[in-house]
Amino acid sequence: MNKPLQAVRVWDLPTRCFHWLLAVCVIGSVVSAKIGGNAMVWHFRLGYVVFALLAFRILWGLVGGHWSRFASFIYAPSTVLRYLRGQALPREQLDVGHNPLGAFSVFALLILLAAQVGTGLFADDDISNTGPLIKFVSGATSSELTKWHKNIGQWLIIALVVLHVAAIVFYFVGKRQNLVGPMLTGDKLLPAHVPASADGARARLLALALLVGCAALVGWLVSLGG
Ligand code: HEM
Secondary structure (H helix, E strand, C coil): CCCCEEEEECCCHHHHHHHHHHHHHHHHHHHHHHHCHHHHHHHHHHHHHHHHHHHHHHHHHHHCCHHHCHHHCCCCHHHHHHHHCCCCCCCCCCCCCCCHHHHHHHHHHHHHHHHHHHHHCCCECCCCCECCCHHHCCHHHHHHHHHHHHCHHHHHHHHHHHHHHHHHHHHHHCCCCCCHHHHHHCEEEEECCCCCCCCCHHHHHHHHHHHHHHHHHHHHHHHCCC
């Protein structure tokens, strides 16, 4: 007999806000870089917001809601293989949070975005814009970091975002799974025994405090450049 389903909170509000803010800021920073000129002020601002968001997500991956924790979506290679062969064990809950493929793209996105922010801090476009921390590296190092930032780093992120959205469309059309709804409302229809992510006032206040701390840290780091 099928177990009755009920709405279970999977994506807590901080994770959902993180996701949609990150998406807006990443798209905005690509667009502002393409426009160039005066729009570069926005490229810098959005880059700093992405920096603070990434720092927040690292902390939230350690102390956030159950399904936002890294521990819930770091999979052993054998589990990934079983998932790909459609042989998940009944006790495994691979489709509740990030499934093994989704987890791979999440980590790849987070790492590439961190590399993009990190290289941007030391970049120099040889015209009028330099990263805020450029004075801490040699010209040669800055030029290597700029190369990554403007070439491979940028294109890898664009490719991964396209793949990310394509995968979500594939799950919707091919597998009849709506992943976007839960990223908006937080809930999935699941058997009652599936653990929910904590998403009460305490968790949200903690997230806010962490985000403010991360923003302050980014502000301080950027100010070191003078
Ligand atoms: C620049 C654009 C985007 C970036 C950088 C991005 C990045 C991410 C990241 C980092 C996560 C993991 C969330 C977490 O655990 O914290 C994620 C998940 C997700 N994103 Fe995006 N995203 C982007 C655009 C979009 C768009 C346009 C959609 C909707 C079509 C979307 C739908 C989703 C969904 C549904 C998930 C959850 C996937 C799952 O259930 O495993 N994303 N995204």
